[in-house]
Amino acid sequence: xxxxxxxxxxxxxxxxxxxxxxxxxxxxxxxxxxxxxxxxxxxxxxxxxxxxxxxxxxxxxxxxxxxxxxxxxxxxxxxxxxxxxxxxxxxxxxxxxxxxxxxxxxxxxxxxxxxxxxxxxxxxxxxxxxxxxxxxxxxxxxxxxxxxxxxxxxxxxxxxxxxxxxxxxxxxxxxxxxxxxxxxxxxxxxxxxxxxxxxxxxxxxxxxxxxxxxxxxxxxxxxxxxxxxxxxxxxxxxxxxxxxxxxxxxxxxxxxxxxxxxxxxxxxxxxxxxxxxxxxxxxxxxxxxxxxxxxxxxxxx
Ligand SMILES: [Cu+2]
Numbered sequence: 001x002x003x004x005x006x007x008x009x010x011x012x013x014x015x016x017x018x019x020x021x022x023x024x025x026x027x028x029x030x031x032x033x034x035x036x037x038x039x040x041x042x043x044x045x046x047x048x049x050x051x052x053x054x055x056x057x058x059x060x061x062x063x064x065x066x067x068x069x070x071x072x073x074x075x076x077x078x079x080x081x082x083x084x085x086x087x088x089x090x091x092x093x094x095x096x097x098x099x100x101x102x103x104x105x106x107x108x109x110x111x112x113x114x115x116x117x118x119x120x121x122x123x124x125x126x127x128x129x130x131x132x133x134x135x136x137x138x139x140x141x142x143x144x145x146x147x148x149x150x151x152x153x154x155x156x157x158x159x160x161x162x163x164x165x166x167x168x169x170x171x172x173x174x175x176x177x178x179x180x181x182x183x184x185x186x187x188x189x190x191x192x193x194x195x196x197x198x199x200x201x202x203x204x205x206x207x208x209x210x211x212x213x214x215x216x217x218x219x220x221x222x223x224x225x226x227x228x229x230x231x232x233x234x235x236x237x238x239x240x241x242x243x244x245x246x247x248x249x250x251x252x253x254x255x256x257x258x259x260x261x262x263x264x265x266x267x268x269x270x271x272x273x274x275x276x277x278x279x280x281x282x283x284x285x286x287x288x289x290x291x292x293x294x295x296x297x298x299x300x301x
Pocket of ligand 1: 128
């Protein structure tokens with residue numbers, strides 16, 4: 001696990017809908033990487049391995065018994081944890097964010113990737129408060145991390161105007177598909193990009209999208225993601241097809257023209273069931289046919 005540098009960028013203006021202005025109490029902004037909370041039975045420590053920042057962040061949850069009085073309590077293995085994430089928006093509609101699977105690491109450690117759609121503060125303005133709920137045996141411990149901004153592009157969005165979601169009240173919007181920069185590593189002319197793909201179902205539901213995922217359209221019908229083609233390029237001429245890893249992860253190697261530690265650009269295009277997705281949802285016409293990741297290879301997202 002590489003260290004990464006917290007970088008604040010005042011130029012990132014990406015935001016999902018319903019952002020408001022500052023109000024109320026915030027999280028502890030002096031937070032330095034580890035938070036503790038308890039359920040009735042368990043003490044849980046949440047340690048940041050990557051982030052927390054907008055885009056892919058990674059935490060380790062360490063679980064011990066509240067009855068364990070040892071100086072170093074024994075980690076508890078084999079628990080069935082579930083994690084939920086909510087942003088209490090300042091003056092807007094609350095929403096969740098995508099998360100990856102939970103991986104048990106032994107000794108009471110559990111790893112979870114959280115893909116934040118929004119930072120806690122943006123341009124000095126409070127966006128809202130993030131709440132992470134960790135539930136074990138029907139009891140929940142709650143954490144309130146302060147989520148930073150990033151210099152690199154944390155995620156990009158693609159859409160197609162024939163793929164809409166509804167809120168049940170009759171209003172529709174183009175479904176946002178979010179592609180998160182999971183990592184970009186390598187050397188010279190052989191960099192490897194991994195992305196995590198999610199599709200919004202509602203403000204509370206952002207499932208990962210492997211092929212075979214069922215999604216719900218605005219009229220309530222279910223449809224199947226039968227085929228996905230995600231391509232990456234560093235020159236907009238040579239497009240490499242990303243291979244599916246499972247769980248919504250896609251990867252491509254052999255990207256040229258990137259240098260470790262130097263900011264570069266990777267272009268991404270996507271089609272779903274043969275339909276091209278674009279930055280504005282309209283038919284492909286010039287530059288709307290791909291999204292752009294600004295990446296600094298070698299740094300963890
Ligand atoms: Cu928000």
